[in-house]
Amino acid sequence: MRPAESSGAVQWRLVVPAVLGALALLATLGQGAALVITDVLIMVLFASSLNLLTSYGGMVSFGHAAYFGLGAYGLALPLAKLGLPLWAGLALGPLAAALGALAIGALCVRLTHIYFAMLTLACSEIVFTILFQAYDYTGGDTGITKFMAPRLGLDPRLYGALVLAIVSACLLLLWKVVRSPIGLAIRAVGEEPHRAAALGYSPRMVQLVAFVIAGTLAGVAGTLFAVYQGNAFPDYAGIGFTIDALVMVVIGGLHSFAGGVYGAVIYTLLKTFVSRYVTEWELVIGLILLAVVLVSPAGVAGGLGRLGHALGRRSA
Amino acid sequence: MVAVQIVNGLMEGMMLFLIASGLTLIFGITRIVNFAHGSLYMLGAFLTYQLVSHFAPGSLGGFAASVLLAALAVAALGTLFEILVLRRIYGADDLMQLIITVALVLVLRDVVQMAWGRNDVVVQMPDALAGALRIGGSYFPVFQLAIFGAGLAVLAVMVAVIRYTRAGILLRAATDDRGMVALLGINQARIFTAVFAVGSFLAGLAGGLASPFGNINYLLDTTVIVTAFIVVVIGGLGNLYGALAAALAVGVLKGLGVLYYPRLSMVLIFLIMAGVLVVRSLGRQTVGK
Numbered sequence: 202m203r204p205a206e207s208s209g210a211v212q213w214r215l216v217v218p219a220v221l222g223a224l225a226l227l228a229t230l231g232q233g234a235a236l237v238i239t240d241v242l243i244m245v246l247f248a249s250s251l252n253l254l255t256s257y258g259g260m261v262s263f264g265h266a267a268y269f270g271l272g273a274y275g276l277a278l279p280l281a282k283l284g285l286p287l288w289a290g291l292a293l294g295p296l297a298a299a300l301g302a303l304a305i306g307a308l309c310v311r312l313t314h315i316y317f318a319m320l321t322l323a324c325s326e327i328v329f330t331i332l333f334q335a336y337d338y339t340g341g342d343t344g345i346t347k348f349m350a351p352r353l354g355l356d357p358r359l360y361g362a363l364v365l366a367i368v369s370a371c372l373l374l375l376w377k378v379v380r381s382p383i384g385l386a387i388r389a390v391g392e393e394p395h396r397a398a399a400l401g402y403s404p405r406m407v408q409l410v411a412f413v414i415a416g417t418l419a420g421v422a423g424t425l426f427a428v429y430q431g432n433a434f435p436d437y438a439g440i441g442f443t444i445d446a447l448v449m450v451v452i453g454g455l456h457s458f459a460g461g462v463y464g465a466v467i468y469t470l471l472k473t474f475v476s477r478y479v480t481e482w483e484l485v486i487g488l489i490l491l492a493v494v495l496v497s498p499a500g501v502a503g504g505l506g507r508l509g510h511a512l513g514r515r516s517a
Numbered sequence: 518m519v520a521v522q523i524v525n526g527l528m529e530g531m532m533l534f535l536i537a538s539g540l541t542l543i544f545g546i547t548r549i550v551n552f553a554h555g556s557l558y559m560l561g562a563f564l565t566y567q568l569v570s571h572f573a574p575g576s577l578g579g580f581a582a583s584v585l586l587a588a589l590a591v592a593a594l595g596t597l598f599e600i601l602v603l604r605r606i607y608g609a610d611d612l613m614q615l616i617i618t619v620a621l622v623l624v625l626r627d628v629v630q631m632a633w634g635r636n637d638v639v640v641q642m643p644d645a646l647a648g649a650l651r652i653g654g655s656y657f658p659v660f661q662l663a664i665f666g667a668g669l670a671v672l673a674v675m676v677a678v679i680r681y682t683r684a685g686i687l688l689r690a691a692t693d694d695r696g697m698v699a700l701l702g703i704n705q706a707r708i709f710t711a712v713f714a715v716g717s718f719l720a721g722l723a724g725g726l727a728s729p730f731g732n733i734n735y736l737l738d739t740t741v742i743v744t745a746f747i748v749v750v751i752g753g754l755g756n757l758y759g760a761l762a763a764a765l766a767v768g769v770l771k772g773l774g775v776l777y778y779p780r781l782s783m784v785l786i787f788l789i790m791a792g793v794l795v796v797r798s799l800g801r802q803t804v805g806k
Contacts, residue, residue: 261612308791312798315550318615319750323791326743327784334780440739444619451616481631487623494617495605 211376220369227361235357239364241469243425246368247442248449248468249375249461250418255447256456257379258411259391260310263318264325265446267305268298268416270438272423274332274339277433281348282338290349291424298420299413301328306412310405313394325438332435344434351431364425371418372462378414379458387411448486452493454500463501521655522772528661530768531668532727536741537748537760538675539719545692545755546712549603549614553621554720555742560625561591561724562733563633566640575644584725588718595717599710607709622738630735637732660729667726671719672761679757688712692755747790753797 223242227235247269254260275297279285285293305324312320332339339345352360378384389397390404398404427433436442445468453464468486475482497504540554564587565580572579598621606613646663649656679685690698691708699705724741748767752759767786774782 255612261615263615308795312794315548315615315754316794316798318550319746319754320791320794322743322746323750323787323794327787327791330783330787334784336780440743444622447612447616448619448623451612455610455612481627483623484627487620487627490616490620490623491602494613494620495602498609498613 211373216369216373220365223365224362227358227365232357235361237470237473239352239357239361239429240473241466242361242364242368243422243429244445244449244465244469245462246371246425247419247422248446248453248465249372249458250415250422251446252450252453252458252461253375253379253387253411253415253418255450256458256460257384257391258387258408258415259394260408260411261314261318261447262309262321262415262443263440263447264305264321264323264328264443265415265419266440266442267321267325267328267438268302268419269423269426269442269446270328270332270433270435271298271301272420272425273427273433273437274345275420276424276427277345277348278339281345287349287353291428294424294427295417295420298423299417302413302416302420303409306409306416310408310412322440325443326440329435329438329440332438339435342435344432346432349428349431352429360429364429367421367425371421375414375418376458383407383410448490452486452490452500454502454504456499457502457506460500460502463505467501518776519773521657522776523769524655524657525661526769526772527765528657528665528768529771530765531665532723532730533744533748533768534761534764535664535668535671535719535723535726536745537752537764538671538757539716539723540745541749541752541755541757541760542675542719543712543716544749545757546688546695547603547607547709549607549618549713551713551716552615552618552742553598553625554716554745555738555740556622556625557591557595557717557720558724558727558741559629559733559735559737560594561587561721562640562728562737563629563638563724564590564721565725565728566633566638566733569640574641575647577643577645580640580643580646580729584722584728587725588721591721591724592714592718595720596710596714599713603713604706604709622742626735626738633735635735637734639732640728642729664726671722675757684711747786750790751793 223238227238230238247265250268251262251265254262254265272294275294276290279293280287280290305321309317309320309324333341335341355363379387386397386402386407387410389400390402390407394404397407423437426437449464449468450461451464452467453462454460467489471486471489472482475485479485493500499506536554536558540551543549543551543554561584565583568583568586569580572583602617602620606617642660646660649658650662679688687698687703687708690703691705695705698708744767748760748764751767752761752763770786770789771782774785778785
């Protein structure tokens with residue numbers, strides 16, 4: 202039940218149509234749709250970063266939003282309080298997330314299973330509470346606003362294209378990481394920590410590397426989100442966003458690289474469109490989650506994979 | 518002032534114990550981390566609100582009956598969820614077990630909003646328990662004292678069952694070694710269902726008992742579950758007595774924290790939670806298991 206991509210090569214015949222399709226949608230559907238697509242793309246990156254930990258590293262983080270939030274505040278705080286230029290904020294956002302993931306990860310990789318999950322929860326709640334309580338610096342629950350024009354003042358379609366480029370680049374990087382020797386080490390430790398240790402790997406070090414990569418990419422997503430919204434709120438680091446990402450990964454499909462992508466697309470679109478017609482969109486998500494876990498534990502990606510296999514067998 | 522805050526903290530701590538006891542019981546036996554525990558608590562509070570209106574306003578008997586009925590209804594729901602859903606995923610992926618109860622959280626949050634709306638509701642305090650008692654020159658609300666008593670009663674019943682009944686023996690055995698209990702020919706599924714029912718009952722009971730304390734709304738689930746996790750983790754996952762000690766300690770810490778460092782107290786509590794986890798890991802081989 203582990204990721205079983207057949208080769209290390211990037212599957213361009215899937216990637217190119219997906220990217221071109223997103224560009225075409227951005228260009229043709231108008232500004233409102235561009236906002237939704239941008240939201241989806243940012244969540245794709247956030248969920249995929251968590252997916253590195255859950256599907257490859259065998260680590261269930263209950264505090265992944267902490268790095269999303271650090272990415273947002275790493276941008277917003279220096280701009281609002283120190284008056285730093287925009288480019289500095291764009292660099293400091295992911296950097297803050299990376300440093301946060303390094304510090305918290307160094308503690309968390311000492312633990313496994315539920316204890317790991319609970320420690321990531323405690324650490325992320327510390328981040329959330331500090332953002333929430335340090336009213337003088339972060340503005341508490343009123344957040345930080347008006348430190349920059351939302352979406353850099355760009356047309357939503359243009360900002361969407363920019364986010365598409367950045368998210369695509371990050372996902373390619375993530376794919377390269379997963380297929381690289383360190384990626385194989387992450388999978389080895391995730392599946393069989395004892396055997397990996399016997400082969401000479403330091404499980405904790407490997408897990409920490411995975412944790413920092415995942416945290417940094419979540420930080421990039423958080424920074425993009427703060428630019429998109431033009432604000433930063435403590436909730437970005439809260440348990441709500443963490444659960445969103447976990448649900449996305451499970452719906453999309455555990456143990457599949459594309460799981461985070463499918464999950465984020467389905468979840469965000471449902472949230473956007475179902476909530477327009479009925480207020481009970483969470484009920485719908487909950488029922489889908491139940492259905493996935495009970496009917497197709499490998500999620501949408503697993504279901505599509507099985508479909509592909511069945512079709513391939515028939516044509517062969 | 519300090520003494521009053523300590524006593525208030527102890528009373529809040531007993532409330533925390535009522536919340537955490539069901540969660541730690543469920544984890545101890547089934548290894549399921551029930552994220553929906555806060556949602557079941559919330560449902561217990563809303564159901565109590567609904568039921569109380571059918572009795573004479575302010576009557577103690579009406580309140581007690583409402584809380585009990587609400588807790589039983591919540592227990593029924595928990596039992597149903599265990600039988601229909603959880604039973605299929607014992608032994609599945611870690612993440613599956615951790616995430617499946619989130620589905621119930623999402624569903625219940627919307628069900629509660631559909632049934633009772635998004636505004637706060639308030640449960641009237643029973644007249645007999647309103648007011649305050651003068652002890653040693655300070656006043657203590659009678660209702661909180663009653664909650665403290667209820668917490669002690671629940672604890673006494675749980676301890677008695679665990680120590681002196683056959684069910685308790687099975688519980689202790691299943692906590693130590695599930696596989697061994699199964700080998701002895703005991704039906705594990707029945708133990709799990711019973712434990713989930715009792716745990717859900719305790720969640721509903723806590724929600725009902727606490728309902729006159731503050732406003733009840735659909736956002737209660739997250740705050741309650743995070744607090745419950747803190748207590749259960751500090752007390753040692755699955756450890757009932759640990760949960761009691763941790764609940765009282767966290768309650769007192771909160772009470773004193775409000776006095777001295779209102780802003781830092783929550784950070785401090787999460788730091789303790791993280792510290793407990795890290796310190797516990799020191800003596801353990803952490804790879805695999």
